[in-house]
Amino acid sequence: MIGRFSILVAAAALSASFSLTAYSQARPETLVKQRQGAMALQAKYFYPIRAMAQGKAPYDPNIVARNIGYLDALARMPWDGFTPATRDVKTGATPAVFSEPAKYKEAQDRFQAEVTTLAELARKGGGEPAIKSQIMAVDKSCGSCHDTFRERQ
Amino acid sequence: MIGRFSILVAAAALSASFSLTAYSQARPETLVKQRQGAMALQAKYFYPIRAMAQGKAPYDPNIVARNIGYLDALARMPWDGFTPATRDVKTGATPAVFSEPAKYKEAQDRFQAEVTTLAELARKGGGEPAIKSQIMAVDKSCGSCHDTFRERQ
Numbered sequence: 001m002i003g004r005f006s007i008l009v010a011a012a013a014l015s016a017s018f019s020l021t022a023y024s025q026a027r028p029e030t031l032v033k034q035r036q037g038a039m040a041l042q043a044k045y046f047y048p049i050r051a052m053a054q055g056k057a058p059y060d061p062n063i064v065a066r067n068i069g070y071l072d073a074l075a076r077m078p079w080d081g082f083t084p085a086t087r088d089v090k091t092g093a094t095p096a097v098f099s100e101p102a103k104y105k106e107a108q109d110r111f112q113a114e115v116t117t118l119a120e121l122a123r124k125g126g127g128e129p130a131i132k133s134q135i136m137a138v139d140k141s142c143g144s145c146h147d148t149f150r151e152r153q
Numbered sequence: 154m155i156g157r158f159s160i161l162v163a164a165a166a167l168s169a170s171f172s173l174t175a176y177s178q179a180r181p182e183t184l185v186k187q188r189q190g191a192m193a194l195q196a197k198y199f200y201p202i203r204a205m206a207q208g209k210a211p212y213d214p215n216i217v218a219r220n221i222g223y224l225d226a227l228a229r230m231p232w233d234g235f236t237p238a239t240r241d242v243k244t245g246a247t248p249a250v251f252s253e254p255a256k257y258k259e260a261q262d263r264f265q266a267e268v269t270t271l272a273e274l275a276r277k278g279g280g281e282p283a284i285k286s287q288i289m290a291v292d293k294s295c296g297s298c299h300d301t302f303r304e305r306q
Contacts, residue, residue: 026197034197037190041230044179044187073226077194 028086035081036091038074045070046138053135064131065122071138072119075112079105092151100148107145114141181239188234189244191227198223199291206288217284218275224291225272228265232258245304253301260298267294 026034045067051057052064087098097104118134126134179187198220204210205217240251250257271287279287 030193033189034193036186037193040183040187040190041194044230070226070230073223077197077223 028083028089031081031083031086032089032091035078038077038081042071042074042078042142045074046142049135050139053132053139059128059132061128068119068122068131071115075115079108092153094149094151097149104149107141107149111138111141111145114138181236181242184234184236184239185242185244188231191230191234195224195227195231195295198227199295202288203292206285206292212281212285214281221272221275221284224268228268232261245306247302247304250302257302260294260302264291264294264298267291 048057049064049067052059082093082097082104084098086093114134114137118131118138121131121134201210202217202220205212235246235250235257237251239246267287267290271284271291274284274287
């Protein structure tokens, strides 16, 4: 007889195996293209607001709000593309991405947390100084992850 | 003497010229990489939910909600990358992208409107049949744009 718990476990396993199937069907080159796409778009929407936070460009609250909304989504997108199957594709990822997954996960989480804080600040109508300061906190988390997990460019 | 209107116009011009500067500073290859990244990510998050809408994969409301949220942002990202400066970069864009900009804009708007409808449906907790049907409406708008504006693959 199948108990309720077994059904739940089976449902979760089915759901997980679907996810795994969905990922494993993607070729390593596709995973790399997608994760590089997410990084390229993070750059597209982050650099202009970082320039504003640094006083190098005039602060435009509309662009800031829009870009932060995009970054909130983009910050979640690259990570499942760093599967072991992509290890041998030539990219800017350092070997540490694959040899130190726990440390890499920690750096991803730190970045995502900083972006989430920025997005919440923007949603709550946080003032320009607070938003600028949090943009620079996001920048720091980009840099500290790149130090270890991206080849020098 | 500078009137209030002139100051407003100057501010708007400054703001517009900043935007233009931000785009024109990006090399054509960078614009292409960014817009292709947005398309690759649309595929990453759309294909799994289309498979669900078609009954080819089990319907997972969590994945559907998450992916629709991502697509709502991604649907807005590629278009400003199709500048005339990118005309000579080898890509899958047809010449019509540059020779028929009004028609291309119309196809973009139709796609974005379908995605917006899908995102609103998901936010309002629309039922599975309605969501599946709107996913297929989005799919149709992808296809009809690709028919004219993307080279056959």
